Amino acid sequence: MSAAQKATLAPEPDSDTGAVAVLGVRVGNEAYGVPLASVREILVPPPMTEVPRAANHFLGVISVRGEIITVIDLAKLLNLEVVNDEPHGRVLLVDNGQELIGVAVHRVIQVYRLEPRQIEYASVMSADLSDYVVGVGRVQDHSTGGADDVLILIDPVSLLGE
Amino acid sequence: MTDPRDNVQQEFLAEAQELVEALSRDLLLLDEAHHRGERIDPALVNEIFRSVHTLKGIAGMFGYKHVGAVAHALEDLLDDLRLGRTAVGQNLLDILFDSVERFQSLLTLEDPQSPQEEAGVQQYIAAIRSVGIEEEVEEGDPIDKYAIDQAVLAVLTEYEEHRLRACIREGLRLYRLRASFDLMTIDDSIEALREQVQEEVEIITYLPSMEGGNEDTIELVVLLAARVSEEELKAEFEGRYGLIEAIAEQTHLPTLPPRRTSIPVLSMRPPSEDDGGQASLRSVADSVRVDIRKLDHLMSVVGELALVRSAVNRIVDRFKHDVTHRQSTMDLDRIGRGLERQLLELRTGILDVRMVPLGQVFNKLARIVRQSAREDDKQVRLVVTGANTEVDKLIVEELTDPLMHLVRNAVDHGIESPEARLQANKREEGTLALNAYHKGSNVVIEVEDDGGGMNAHLLRDEAIERGLLTVEASQELSRQEMLDLVFLPGLSTRSEVTDMSGRGVGMDVVKTNILRLGGMISIASEQGTGTKITVTLPITLAIIRALIVTVAARTFAFPITAVREAIPYMPNEVHTIHGRNVITLRGETLAICDLGQLFDLRKPGDREGKFVVVGSMGNRKLGFVVDELIGQEDVIIKSLGKSLSSVRGFAGATDLGDQKVALMLDAPALFTEYFEGPDVFRGLESRP
Numbered sequence: 001m002s003a004a005q006k007a008t009l010a011p012e013p014d015s016d017t018g019a020v021a022v023l024g025v026r027v028g029n030e031a032y033g034v035p036l037a038s039v040r041e042i043l044v045p046p047p048m049t050e051v052p053r054a055a056n057h058f059l060g061v062i063s064v065r066g067e068i069i070t071v072i073d074l075a076k077l078l079n080l081e082v083v084n085d086e087p088h089g090r091v092l093l094v095d096n097g098q099e100l101i102g103v104a105v106h107r108v109i110q111v112y113r114l115e116p117r118q119i120e121y122a123s124v125m126s127a128d129l130s131d132y133v134v135g136v137g138r139v140q141d142h143s144t145g146g147a148d149d150v151l152i153l154i155d156p157v158s159l160l161g162e
Numbered sequence: 163m164t165d166p167r168d169n170v171q172q173e174f175l176a177e178a179q180e181l182v183e184a185l186s187r188d189l190l191l192l193d194e195a196h197h198r199g200e201r202i203d204p205a206l207v208n209e210i211f212r213s214v215h216t217l218k219g220i221a222g223m224f225g226y227k228h229v230g231a232v233a234h235a236l237e238d239l240l241d242d243l244r245l246g247r248t249a250v251g252q253n254l255l256d257i258l259f260d261s262v263e264r265f266q267s268l269l270t271l272e273d274p275q276s277p278q279e280e281a282g283v284q285q286y287i288a289a290i291r292s293v294g295i296e297e298e299v300e301e302g303d304p305i306d307k308y309a310i311d312q313a314v315l316a317v318l319t320e321y322e323e324h325r326l327r328a329c330i331r332e333g334l335r336l337y338r339l340r341a342s343f344d345l346m347t348i349d350d351s352i353e354a355l356r357e358q359v360q361e362e363v364e365i366i367t368y369l370p371s372m373e374g375g376n377e378d379t380i381e382l383v384v385l386l387a388a389r390v391s392e393e394e395l396k397a398e399f400e401g402r403y404g405l406i407e408a409i410a411e412q413t414h415l416p417t418l419p420p421r422r423t424s425i426p427v428l429s430m431r432p433p434s435e436d437d438g439g440q441a442s443l444r445s446v447a448d449s450v451r452v453d454i455r456k457l458d459h460l461m462s463v464v465g466e467l468a469l470v471r472s473a474v475n476r477i478v479d480r481f482k483h484d485v486t487h488r489q490s491t492m493d494l495d496r497i498g499r500g501l502e503r504q505l506l507e508l509r510t511g512i513l514d515v516r517m518v519p520l521g522q523v524f525n526k527l528a529r530i531v532r533q534s535a536r537e538d539d540k541q542v543r544l545v546v547t548g549a550n551t552e553v554d555k556l557i558v559e560e561l562t563d564p565l566m567h568l569v570r571n572a573v574d575h576g577i578e579s580p581e582a583r584l585q586a587n588k589r590e591e592g593t594l595a596l597n598a599y600h601k602g603s604n605v606v607i608e609v610e611d612d613g614g615g616m617n618a619h620l621l622r623d624e625a626i627e628r629g630l631l632t633v634e635a636s637q638e639l640s641r642q643e644m645l646d647l648v649f650l651p652g653l654s655t656r657s658e659v660t661d662m663s664g665r666g667v668g669m670d671v672v673k674t675n676i677l678r679l680g681g682m683i684s685i686a687s688e689q690g691t692g693t694k695i696t697v698t699l700p701i702t703l704a705i706i707r708a709l710i711v712t713v714a715a716r717t718f719a720f721p722i723t724a725v726r727e728a729i730p731y732m733p734n735e736v737h738t739i740h741g742r743n744v745i746t747l748r749g750e751t752l753a754i755c756d757l758g759q760l761f762d763l764r765k766p767g768d769r770e771g772k773f774v775v776v777g778s779m780g781n782r783k784l785g786f787v788v789d790e791l792i793g794q795e796d797v798i799i800k801s802l803g804k805s806l807s808s809v810r811g812f813a814g815a816t817d818l819g820d821q822k823v824a825l826m827l828d829a830p831a832l833f834t835e836y837f838e839g840p841d842v843f844r845g846l847e848s849r850p
Contacts, residue, residue, distance in 0.1 A: 049823040052761030066465025
């Protein structure tokens with residue numbers, strides 16, 4: 001299991017164009033991208049057990065085939081405004097390099113293949129971005145009829161959630 | 163995946179560790195025999211030699227230069243011992259025992275070739291070499307007293323010659339046995355003969371006789387040294403093997419021909435040290451070493467299969483009332499039940515594999531006892547029972563340190579000096595007993611000594627002096643409660659005090675470690691008679707029995723080892739003492755703590771809990787207020803992930819089936835938090 005090594009926005013080895021596969025998800029009103037290589041599974045949220053005393057962005061723990069997985073609420077982690085407690089539609093099992101962590105999102109959009117020219121890295125953008133963000137990808141959102149959309153790219157390694 | 167070289171390295175270390183442990187075990191036997199003045203069993207010396215020999219071999223292959231060098235020097239020394247060129251003495255034993263520690267530290271080196279170790283290793287090797295030349299073998303060859311065929315003497319190996327000499331010196335009589343063996347089964351037959359005679363008779367050598375035998379059989383002349391009379395020997399052997407004749411003692415000394423002349427080499431090899439390698443290979447062939455993570459993995463596979471089983475169950479439920487599929491549904495149900503049974507067996511099997519005998523730890527402890535006794539000039543006899551008692555591998559590992567501490571304390575502070583013992587009308591030699599046995603789903607380990615016992619009043623006075631106890635509180639203490647004070651942190655830190663109280667430092671640490679394993683520790687002591695410390699542990703960490711409760715609609719699990727009882731909660735019986743809520747239980751004051759408030763789960767106006775779960779940790783008790791008691795269950799504990807490791811109060815989580823997860827409460831942490839933590843009473847202070 002070496003997804004940990006891939007768990008950054010490294011180009012896919014089989015691609016000569018340097019394209020990266022990213023899973024697009026919706027959190028609140030924004031679209032985020034998680035490197036597909038780090039996503040192990042997409043689950044319909046199983047029963048959640050909250051952990052008292054844990055930080056606010058921890059939703060709780062779930063059992064996936066007997067393993068206990070910590071689930072974080074991406075919206076709370078990123079300090080997003082979420083309208084009237086919209087329920088989480090999916091939990092991604094993401095390998096952050098240290099453990100398998102559950103990431104609760106509102107909806108999964110689709111898998112995008114981002115060409116290098118479609119990606120702007122945080123380091124070259126002047127915007128004040130959160131630590132969890134590596135950059136943005138410009139994609140065409142089929143659901144909105146082909147208009148350009150922005151995908152905020154998440155670094156799974158940063159999702160330690162401490 | 164891991165580097166295959168790492169795997170090989172791990173294999174080496176595991177094997178080397180086993181060899182060192184075997185060495186340590188055998189040395190203890192040797193030491194014991196020596197101290198009792200018993201005959202040293204040559205098989206034991208051979209066994210020790212083999213361990214070191216094998217260790218030398220594999221250390222060389224894996225570049226453990228220092229280990230190899232030490233083993234090499236030891237091997238020479240042991241060879242001298244085997245061949246009677248040197249004898250077992252205190253110096254030699256000390257050097258041999260040192261080697262166990264030395265090997266262990268050399269095996270843990272990051273760099274097995276580390277130049278820093280060079281000097282120490284060379285010094286040690288020099289010490290080994292100096293032991294070897296100390297003891298001289300006496301003059302005059304006793305073999306000359308017997309009329310042994312020169313042809314036989316000429317082909318004896320040096321080792322066989324030494325054994326022959328040693329047997330004669332010990333007063334054993336020599337006999338010659340002529341017996342025919344079937345060529346096909348000769349190896350087994352000789353092995354059987356060896357096994358049969360072990361105690362009273364030693365086989366020095368065997369050679370094919372020049373006469374007798376045919377195509378399928380061979381006649382051997384076996385040279386025996388026996389403790390028993392000729393009649394007994396004849397009764398034992400003549401019928402089964404062949405003729406026994408005593409070898410006469412010579413009246414005049416013969417002129418000795420030079421030994422080791424080149425007699426034609428016989429096709430059959432006499433037993434020699436070279437057989438050792440094969441023997442040890444055979445002994446490890448019926449066991450395998452397994453990485454415990456692999457077992458954990460298997461355990462989760464079983465977990466997945468259990469989910470398959472419940473999926474089958476749901477299908478059965480769905481079709482139960484469907485008449486058209488009645489037969490198929492019943493079949494499926496039956497298959498599902500079969501699956502469940504097998505799964506249970508699989509789970510039990512995997513748990514069983516994790517079990518290792520406590521003997522491993524006990525061997526280490528035996529070494530500590532010996533060492534401590536030597537340092538303190540005390541005489542201690544160690545009596546071990548139940549070394550076969552099996553416990554989860556992980557527990558065994560965590561248990562070693564606390565037990566070492568207890569044993570060292572017992573020798574250093576419990577057992578008196580020989581003079582003091584004589585004055586107290588006791589035997590000079592103190593007894594330290596290590597007992598292990600199963601009791602229900604627990605394993606009990608007792609460390610008991612017949613030393614001076616503990617002085618309860620000194621402990622109490624010390625606790626008062628250190629401000630751990632008020633004078634008023636001390637007046638209400640029973641003797642047992644005074645003894646329990648030894649577990650208080652900060653009490654037994656000054657050695658001279660604990661010398662008087664009869665127990666050493668760090669009992670609080672021992673207790674914490676035991677509690678962490680879900681175990682309990684208790685102490686019983688009579689002044690002048692001795693002390694007994696009892697450690698009770700769960701057999702496995704993987705599965706523990708838990709009391710399942712709910713608090714504010716959430717499910718929690720209490721480790722059953724920490725639960726004393728559960729009683730109904732009567733809010734109107736609660737009093738407040740120093741800001742803490744207490745109730746009275748059978749005349750005793752019991753502090754209580756509402757889990758709902760502790761974990762901030764209750765909103766104002768929520769109904770209060772209905773039960774109090776009375777937990778106990780050593781001599782402390784605390785009542786936890788919960789809503790409902792669901793029942794007891796055997797649960798598999800999984801740790802919470804890294805992200806949640808800083809959250810206090812939970813020892814892990816467990817899947818109760820159907821993906822419902824319950825958090826396992828960390829009883830020792832909650833106790834510490836309640837009784838010692840500064841910010842614990844947030845919830846309680848807000849009570850009206």
